[in-house]
Amino acid sequence: MKNPVIPRTVLEARNLSIHYGDSAAVSGVSLKIPEREVLAIIGPSGCGKSTLLRSFNRMNDFIDSCRFEGELLFEGVNIYGPNIDPVELRQRIGMVFQRPNPFPKSIRANITWAPRMAGYLGDYDELVERTLREAALWDESKDKLDKSALSLSGGQQQRLCIARSLAMSPEVLLMDEPCSALDPIATGKIEELIRGLREQYTVVIVTHNLQQAGRISDRTAFMYQGDLIEIDQTDRLFTQPAKKKTEDYITGRFG
Amino acid sequence: MNRSQHFQDRFTQRHRKDRLFKSLTKVAMSIGFIALAILLTGILIEGLPWLSWDFLDRYPSRTPSKAGFKAAFWGSLWVIGLTTLMTVPIGVAGAVYLEEYSAKGRFAKFIELLISNLAGVPSILYGMLGLIAFVRMFQPTTDPTTFLGIQVPFGRSVLAGTCTLSLLVLPVLTIASREALKAVPDSLRLAAFGLGATRWQCVRHHVLPSAAPGILTGVVLSISRALGETAPLVMMGALTYVAFTPSTVYDPFTAMPIQIFNWASRPQPEFQSVAAAGIIVLLAVLLGMNAVVVLLRNRAERSKAA
Numbered sequence: 001m002k003n004p005v006i007p008r009t010v011l012e013a014r015n016l017s018i019h020y021g022d023s024a025a026v027s028g029v030s031l032k033i034p035e036r037e038v039l040a041i042i043g044p045s046g047c048g049k050s051t052l053l054r055s056f057n058r059m060n061d062f063i064d065s066c067r068f069e070g071e072l073l074f075e076g077v078n079i080y081g082p083n084i085d086p087v088e089l090r091q092r093i094g095m096v097f098q099r100p101n102p103f104p105k106s107i108r109a110n111i112t113w114a115p116r117m118a119g120y121l122g123d124y125d126e127l128v129e130r131t132l133r134e135a136a137l138w139d140e141s142k143d144k145l146d147k148s149a150l151s152l153s154g155g156q157q158q159r160l161c162i163a164r165s166l167a168m169s170p171e172v173l174l175m176d177e178p179c180s181a182l183d184p185i186a187t188g189k190i191e192e193l194i195r196g197l198r199e200q201y202t203v204v205i206v207t208h209n210l211q212q213a214g215r216i217s218d219r220t221a222f223m224y225q226g227d228l229i230e231i232d233q234t235d236r237l238f239t240q241p242a243k244k245k246t247e248d249y250i251t252g253r254f255g
Numbered sequence: 256m257n258r259s260q261h262f263q264d265r266f267t268q269r270h271r272k273d274r275l276f277k278s279l280t281k282v283a284m285s286i287g288f289i290a291l292a293i294l295l296t297g298i299l300i301e302g303l304p305w306l307s308w309d310f311l312d313r314y315p316s317r318t319p320s321k322a323g324f325k326a327a328f329w330g331s332l333w334v335i336g337l338t339t340l341m342t343v344p345i346g347v348a349g350a351v352y353l354e355e356y357s358a359k360g361r362f363a364k365f366i367e368l369l370i371s372n373l374a375g376v377p378s379i380l381y382g383m384l385g386l387i388a389f390v391r392m393f394q395p396t397t398d399p400t401t402f403l404g405i406q407v408p409f410g411r412s413v414l415a416g417t418c419t420l421s422l423l424v425l426p427v428l429t430i431a432s433r434e435a436l437k438a439v440p441d442s443l444r445l446a447a448f449g450l451g452a453t454r455w456q457c458v459r460h461h462v463l464p465s466a467a468p469g470i471l472t473g474v475v476l477s478i479s480r481a482l483g484e485t486a487p488l489v490m491m492g493a494l495t496y497v498a499f500t501p502s503t504v505y506d507p508f509t510a511m512p513i514q515i516f517n518w519a520s521r522p523q524p525e526f527q528s529v530a531a532a533g534i535i536v537l538l539a540v541l542l543g544m545n546a547v548v549v550l551l552r553n554r555a556e557r558s559k560a561a
Binding site: 057062064087092101103113118168 | 440448452
């Protein structure tokens with residue numbers, strides 16, 4: 001990907017370490033994520049990629065044993081510093097989870113709930129249509145907006161969850177293996193959607209699927225046992241990895 | 256491949272065990288059902304002839320044919336209604352605090368242990384507590400004075416009975432509500448938090464509606480328990496012979512189980528039948544209240560699925 005001007009850094013980790021009790025999940029990771037980039041994080045199970053992702057919008061706060069060292073800057077401000085309201089942070093950094101988790105309410109209510117809680121002043125019908133269009137779900141759902149979200153298929157539910165996140169107009173969208181519970185067709189639709197999101201959003205996606213990382217991301221980070229081994233332009237990382245571990249992993253020698 | 260080399264073929268034994276266990280569970284179910292059926296039939300045969308609308312509109316009497324259930328019926332409705340109003344908010348809110356807000360540390364474990372123990376304390380002890388704490392308020396007499404617009408001590412009043420029964424069923428309701436909250440999948444909470452919701456917004460709009468059917472089951476159990484309790488009310492001094500219905504929370508009262516006990520302990524055989532009629536009314540009220548809660552629960556479940 002070509003970037004005509006030097007892009008602004010949105011998220012930056014400085015020597016970030018995360019522990020669960022005594023075991024380190026992430027150790028000493030430093031990276032910068034520029035605006036409107038799709039960054040894929042790959043690595044074997046348990047390498048700390050999901051933990052790292054969840055730390056970007058403080059979802060690790062809900063795990064009692066989780067300890068945090070180093071700095072994480074969002075727009076230059078340490079999000080683990082004092083005076084940071086995690087509620088506000090999560091409105092600006094949205095999250096899509098591994099398994100689709102729509103609310104057991106109507107499709108419309110799934111999208112309007114969070115904006116309503118946050119006091120959204122715009123037009124709600126317009127919001128529903130716009131976000132469903134952005135998530136490529138409008139045509140399939142426009143006639144049943146008041147039906148339960150649980151009546152949708154798994155792939156549709158996941159796109160609804162993406163639409164729901166977009167309704168908060170986040171600056172960054174975090175995705176934790178968003179396709180791992182979906183079939184290839186649904187996965188294809190979500191990948192297409194992510195490629196489109198790059199126009200407006202910064203996306204960080206954790207994935208087990210290397211081809212997927214190759215298809216959708218500008219840069220890819222490879223993590224192994226809590227360490228950030230390598231981060232580079234996606235095509236370069238997959239064709240000429242700098243580190244032996246990366247090469248072993250992407251050629252399927254372990255992991 | 257020769258399957259018999261790798262598997263022991265014991266189909267006959269395995270199926271026999273399956274059938275045996277099915278019969279055992281059936282027997283276990285039948286024991287409960289038959290006992291209940293016998294009990295109910297006996298009571299219906301004995302009590303039905305004495306049952307009439309008039310029975311609900313008369314005060315107790317020395318003559319069995321003139322004895323009525325009015326005071327006990329209304330006394331119970333007052334106490335149970337107020338107990339429900341008092342316990343449901345406190346019990347559910349307490350459970351929400353323990354399950355959603357408090358840190359899951361040793362202190363929470365300790366509180367959990369205390370609540371489980373409280374649920375097992377014999378009800379007569381709650382009666383003694385009610386007598387000292389609410390009826391007398393740690394004073395030798397029950398001469399009432401007014402304090403901040405409230406009449407204290409409560410004396411042998413509806414209010415004292417309500418407070419006593421509330422303490423009795425709070426642990427039951429809290430435990431049931433906590434279990435219901437625990438059963439709500441975390442993915443729902445994370446979805447809400449991930450969108451920038453506060454804990455209260457998440458609880459109010461997602462966790463509580465999902466837990467509502469389970470919480471309502473807890474409500475059924477606790478109200479039923481409160482409605483059937485006799486010992487604590489007798490202990491705290493609810494009256495046994497009452498010829499009026501309460502009109503304020505400071506009025507003395509009696510309750511259905513007390514009146515039934517009173518009739519059943521009389522020597523005249525006719526009073527046994529009057530007691531049976533009283534039991535039928537008590538059961539009808541119990542069924543009616545449970546039906547209302549079950550309807551609410553079904554509605555909550557439907558809105559969850561919709």
